[in-house]
Amino acid sequence: MATIREGNKAALVVVDVQVGVMNGTWEAARVIGNIAHAVERARAENIPVLWVQHTDEEMPTDSPQWQWVPELVPAAGEPRIHKHFNSSFEQTSLSEELAALEVSHIVLAGAATNWCIRATAYGVLERGYDLTLISDAHTTGSIELENGSTIEAATIVQDLNIAMQWLSYPDRTNGIASAEQINFARPGGEQ
Structure with missing residues (x-):
C-alpha cells in the first residue's frame, strides 16, 4: 500500500x-516549447522544477546526446536527478528531493512517452503522490513492429493521456492538463 x-x-x-532522446520524436519542437512554457510558469509561481536526466550506453554522461536540448536550461539550485532506468524513481535521489520539498503533487513532462514518462507516471501514483500529466508536453517516436505495422507516436501520446485521465487510485488525484491550462495548485487537472 502506498x-x-x-x-x-x-x-x-x-x-x-535530452538531445539523444528528442532526436526524431513526434513534434519535438512543439513539445519542447510547451515544456519550456510549463517551466516558465512553474518558476513564476515559485513551484520547484526538478530535472531528470538519463544515462546509458547510447547516451553516456557528458556526451552530446546526453545534454539537455538547447531550449531548456536548468536554473541554478534546481535539483538534477540522474537515472539509468525508465522510472525516474528507481535508484535515484528523486524521492529524497521530493520529500525535502514536501511535495505531494507531481506535474510531469518530458520524453519518451511510452518508456520513461509512462514508468514515472505510474511510479508517482504507486508512491502516493497526486499526478498531473501535461498532455501536450510529452512525446516519443513511432514504433515499427516486426510484422511491418507501425504504432504512430501520436497514438502512443494519446493513449497515455487517456490512461492518466481515467486511472483510479485510492486517495490520489490524477489527470491531464495542457501546458497553458495547468494549475499547479489543483492536482489532476486544469484551472
Whole structure:
C-alpha cells in the first residue's frame, strides 16, 4: 500500500528532454516549447522544477546526446536527478528531493512517452503522490513492429493521456492538463 502524501505542494518534474532522446520524436519542437512554457510558469509561481536526466550506453554522461536540448536550461539550485532506468524513481535521489520539498503533487513532462514518462507516471501514483500529466508536453517516436505495422507516436501520446485521465487510485488525484491550462495548485487537472 502506498503512503499517501499529505498537503498540496506541487513540483514540476521534467524527464529526459535530452538531445539523444528528442532526436526524431513526434513534434519535438512543439513539445519542447510547451515544456519550456510549463517551466516558465512553474518558476513564476515559485513551484520547484526538478530535472531528470538519463544515462546509458547510447547516451553516456557528458556526451552530446546526453545534454539537455538547447531550449531548456536548468536554473541554478534546481535539483538534477540522474537515472539509468525508465522510472525516474528507481535508484535515484528523486524521492529524497521530493520529500525535502514536501511535495505531494507531481506535474510531469518530458520524453519518451511510452518508456520513461509512462514508468514515472505510474511510479508517482504507486508512491502516493497526486499526478498531473501535461498532455501536450510529452512525446516519443513511432514504433515499427516486426510484422511491418507501425504504432504512430501520436497514438502512443494519446493513449497515455487517456490512461492518466481515467486511472483510479485510492486517495490520489490524477489527470491531464495542457501546458497553458495547468494549475499547479489543483492536482489532476486544469484551472
